[in-house]
Amino acid sequence: MTTRRYRPAARMAAIEPFHVMDLLARARKLEAAGQDIVHMEIGEPDFPTPDTAIKAAHIALDRGKTTYTPATGLPALREEISAFYSRQYAVDIDPARIVVTPGSSGALLLLMSALVNSGDKVLLADPGYPCNRHFVEQVNGVPVAVPVNGSTRFQLNAALVEAHWDTQTRAVVVASPSNPCGTCVSSDEMTSIHQVVVERGGDMIVDEIYQQLVYDAKPRSILQHTDDVFVVNSFSKYFCMTGWRLGWVVAPEAYVRDLDKLAQNLFLAASTPAQYAALAVLGDEALVGLEQQRDQFRQRRDYLLPALRDLGFDLLVEPEGAFYLYADCSKFTDDSMAFTLDLLRNAGVAITPGIDFGSHRASEHVRFAYTTDIDRLRQGVQRLSRYLDGLG
């Protein structure tokens, strides 16, 4: 009998799994054994996809809309997204600059493929969204983790970008609000970063997928200041369509043909029924409900943030958006992974260890997601309180 040789590509060594998936699997096991778990680890809305979108998808399927769309997306959807920019941000975006993708993950992969040569560096905030470094690795680029902390609201700023930029650097990724911290980059800082990048002949990718989930201010887009930028967005979070796998990128005109060619080759197109559903979700009917849900997320943040501070977690900055709180847990542990596992087992509360978001002080941080209703959050806080009392 011959044994099949296992020969993964070298880059596989740099691709890490989500530790939270492991935690989620353990949580499901405990639930199957009868234990009640308060889930504060899940990075997707607990609200269902708006009804109008589901109906639109049914209609599309009934009408046989099951074939490929153009690689850049349904023309009608690109136009609707353009109209969305004009309503939300008062900016005029040519639909031809919008490329519809399988999730914003698809958009990020397209951008790295289109921009980054082998060995090129891409600056990323640490802590930050972990997949970004893997997208860079995927195209044999070099992710450069730039440590960020409370002094810059856990975000990159122009000074940090300038300090870390060298001749090999090709691009920077900024997410506002960010995952895991929920903090934003101000418009002024965003334009300063952009200036630094442009002066050095690089490119800036701005992830605005949580921009519709900013609670105390109007959503802002860097597209209000410049067209010379790549903006990714998604139907996953605000629009509650994680499983439909739909996002988009707004690109400078010169790059659209490249993204089109890449999309043709990498995906052919995004899901057709999902695109029809998305057409409906951008309309006023769905937006009313989505805005009410946004308000619920805000209420949850306003409950959970002081509650965690009262328990002794250190939250240096108040996040403006997304549905995450990134908390310093060093008062309780110097191993956040072990802490989250123990908390799950002994208190029935699931949260995400900092290690999922980078390496900078990761073992002293955990992420709470308020993607569960406020009563369950209260229950989670009570359990945490008992658990932490037991530690003392």
Ligand SMILES: Cc1ncc(COP(=O)(O)O)c(C=O)c1O
């Ligand atoms: C900051 C950020 N960007 C991108 C994504 C990818 O989302 P999707 O591919 O569902 O649009 C996520 C998902 O959690 C995220 O948190």
